Amino acid sequence: MPKAYLLSRTLDPLLGIFTGLLAFHLNETNPRTAPPPGHTLRELAAWKWEESRRQREGRDKEDAVEWEKITKEFVGGEGQGGGEVKR
Template sequence: MAKTYLLSRTLDPILGIFTGLLAFHLNETNPRSAPIPGHTLRELIAWKWNENKELRQIRDREDENNNDWERVTRELGVGSNVESTEKK
């Protein structure tokens, strides 16, 4: 079965991508269909990026605190790591 193309094998995907991007742009900027302020794709991505950045910073701080606790317990000779090495 022969494949049919609208323009050509390479121009059809380019046309599809261009059409999709143009439709998205018109949807975001048209006064009738534009999302409410604060809900455009760019703003939503920035909000989610900042939220994830804060969560990563909190997680990194907790990891640092846990590493400090493990270091202190090793220095004092208390904890499961010391007990497991003594049993061997």
């Protein structure tokens, strides 16, 4: 049984994408179905992006502090032992 297409093999996916985008736009802008202010997809995505950026910066600062500690320990250890590994 051959596959059945509505328009054509390439136009069907494009029609599906267009229909989905149009439905999303109408849902976001229609006064009856629109989400309350601050809860649109664009605002929620911007909020999540900022939150993840802050978390990344916090982790980077912690990593920098750890790296400084390790570097100081390494540089301080070289002067004491002459760079040799003691067993």
